[in-house]
Amino acid sequence: MSAINESVTNMIHSNRAKAPEEAASTDERVRKISPWRVLLDRPELGSIAGTVLVFVFFGIFAGGSGMFALDGVINWAQVAGYLGIIAVGACLLMIAGEFDLSMGSMIGFAGVMVAIPPMYLGWPLWASVIFAFVGSMALGALNGYLVVRTKLPSFIVTLAFMFILRGLTLVLSTGFANSTIVSGIGDKFTEDPVVSALFQGTTLHWLFSALAGMNLIEKLPSGDPVVAGLPKVLVWWIVMAVAAGFVLARTRFGNWIYTVGGDANAAKNVGVPVRRVKISLFVLTAFCACLFGVLQVADVGSAAADRGLQKEFEAIIAVVIGGTLLTGGFGSVIGACFGALIFGVVQIGISYTNIDSDWYRVFLGGMLLLAVLFNHYIRSRAAATK
Numbered sequence: 001m002s003a004i005n006e007s008v009t010n011m012i013h014s015n016r017a018k019a020p021e022e023a024a025s026t027d028e029r030v031r032k033i034s035p036w037r038v039l040l041d042r043p044e045l046g047s048i049a050g051t052v053l054v055f056v057f058f059g060i061f062a063g064g065s066g067m068f069a070l071d072g073v074i075n076w077a078q079v080a081g082y083l084g085i086i087a088v089g090a091c092l093l094m095i096a097g098e099f100d101l102s103m104g105s106m107i108g109f110a111g112v113m114v115a116i117p118p119m120y121l122g123w124p125l126w127a128s129v130i131f132a133f134v135g136s137m138a139l140g141a142l143n144g145y146l147v148v149r150t151k152l153p154s155f156i157v158t159l160a161f162m163f164i165l166r167g168l169t170l171v172l173s174t175g176f177a178n179s180t181i182v183s184g185i186g187d188k189f190t191e192d193p194v195v196s197a198l199f200q201g202t203t204l205h206w207l208f209s210a211l212a213g214m215n216l217i218e219k220l221p222s223g224d225p226v227v228a229g230l231p232k233v234l235v236w237w238i239v240m241a242v243a244a245g246f247v248l249a250r251t252r253f254g255n256w257i258y259t260v261g262g263d264a265n266a267a268k269n270v271g272v273p274v275r276r277v278k279i280s281l282f283v284l285t286a287f288c289a290c291l292f293g294v295l296q297v298a299d300v301g302s303a304a305a306d307r308g309l310q311k312e313f314e315a316i317i318a319v320v321i322g323g324t325l326l327t328g329g330f331g332s333v334i335g336a337c338f339g340a341l342i343f344g345v346v347q348i349g350i351s352y353t354n355i356d357s358d359w360y361r362v363f364l365g366g367m368l369l370l371a372v373l374f375n376h377y378i379r380s381r382a383a384a385t386k
Contacts, residue, residue, distance in 0.1 A: 043323030044335030046374045050321060050367070051338050054345050062352035070217050070227050072352070080344025081237040082292055083314055084337050087322070088240045089288030090315040091336035092248065093281040097261040097328025098154040100285040102143065103315060105165035107308025110136050110293030112172050115182040115303035125192040129199075133290050139165070140286025144279035162312070169305045186301025200298035202229030233295050237337075240288065245333040257281070261328030317364055318343055321371040342367070 058067060066072050086103050093100055113132040117123035123131075143161055147154045173180050189200045205228055211217045212225035219225050248254040256277050259267040268274045289308070297303050320326065321342060322335025343364075350357050 043330055043332040043375075044338060045323065046371055047322045047335045047338035047342065050342055050371075051345075054342050054349075058345060058349040058352070061355075062349055065352040067349055067352040070225075072348075074227050074231065076344040076348035078231050078233055078344070079347050080341045081231065081233040082296070083311070083318055083343050084237040084340035085233070085240055085292050085295075086285070086288045086311060086315045087318040087336040087340045088237075088244045088333060089281075089285035090312075091319045091322065091324055091331055091333050092244055092257060093285050094316070094319050094324050094326070095248070095261045095328055095331040096257050096278055096281050097264065098147065098278060098281065099158060099316065100140075100143065100282060101155065101158040101312050102139075102161035102165055103285055103289040104308040104311040104313075105162045105169065106136055106139070106286055106289035107293040107296070107311055108169045108303075108305055109165045110290040111297045111303035111307050112169050112182060112305070114294055114297050115185040116172060116176050118188045119182060119184060120176045125188045125195050129195055129294060132294060133287065136286045136290035136293075137283045140283040141279055143286070144282030147282070148275045148278050166305075173303070173305045180305040181302055182304070183302040185297060185303060189298050189301075196298070199232055199295050202227075202231050203235060205229040231299075233299070236291060236295065240291075241333055241337050248333055253277070258329055261330070263329075314343060314364065315340075317368045317371075320375070321367055323375060325375065326372070339371075 062068075067076070086107075090100065090103065110132045113135055114125075114128050117128040117131060118125050139161070143154075143158055146152070146157050150157075170180065173182055176182070189196050208217065208225040208227060208229050212219040212223070217225055217227070248257060256267070256272050259270075259272050260274050260277050264274050292311070293303075293307065296307060318339030319331070319336045321339035322332060322337070324331030324336065346363055347360060350360055
């Protein structure tokens with residue numbers, strides 16, 4: 001009898017030990033996820049794949065043209081850097097479910113705000129740069145306030161500001177300079193060491209000189225490196241991308257952005273400050289556009305009323321290629337940066353091939369369509385496997 005009792009006791013203990021293991025194996029909260037499923041859940045999948053294809057294409061058709069030499073790399077990287085700066089701001093705003101179509105016009109307007117005060121009003125350059133940033137961010141806040149206050153689609157509100165800012169840029173440039181171009185501002189940058197150090201020219205000259213001295217990079221007959229340094233626009237792009245990526249992935253505000261884009265009403269019901277989040281992101285897109293404009297004025301040495309034309313659409317396309325959904329709630333800063341990189345490579349790479357440059361716009365439209373279809377397919381597959 002004691003033997004039977006001992007056997008029953010052992011069976012009970014054995015079943016109790018197995019129960020948690022069986023529950024764990026059937027519990028969806030702890031089930032194993034396949035690497036393919038993890039890959040599908042990454043928003044930047046499409047942009048990384050597109051980047052690889054673009055590099056393969058130009059590696060075949062322009063590999064020996066100098067496109068991938070150091071100076072060629074810097075050329076297309078600069079184009080990607082400019083677009084990448086505004087794509088970072090557009091990415092966060094689109095994840096929150098909104099659009100800003102005034103970014104392109106803001107670029108030209110900010111450039112004029114930087115150039116006119118020093119050239120015609122006697123302002124120091126540093127004051128005009130601060131004025132441009134403050135003015136741009138105030139307009140961004142106004143954009144956001146109108147959107148959240150009136151509940152009008154951000155597409156309509158920012159479309160109106162796109163025309164308003166472009167018109168103001170034309171009025172100011174022709175009124176002061178009697179031309180759509182305000183020239184001569186480049187000399188003001190060289191006279192201001194602080195502003196020049198932040199926005200003009202290149203940096204890390206010592207590193208490039210050292211690499212040229214060790215014959216690790218190309219150099220001129222004089223011994224100087226073929227590229228003097230890293231353009232400031234690339235430094236700003238890296239800083240903005242890292243900061244935005246950290247905020248989005250590691251902070252409560254980043255969680256708020258995703259929550260607001262997923263369902264603004266639900267986010268409001270759980271205590272998320274929806275209005276503050278959206279207005280802050282409109283301010284961010286205005287800051288990015290102004291930064292683009294200031295860097296461009298410092299680089300070119302002039303401001304023009306047509307600067308930034310259609311850049312808002314290029315930024316949106318780069319963000320969509322990067323995996324951000326047009327409906328909000330899903331996206332990645334890394335993906336947006338890869339989308340901007342694709343643009344830079346293609347825009348400059350076409351000139352290294354025999355392809356007519358007019359095909360560039362066709363490529364943009366095609367990439368947008370393919371990105372939307374690919375993202376829709378990936379999200380549908382991911383939802384079906386849940």
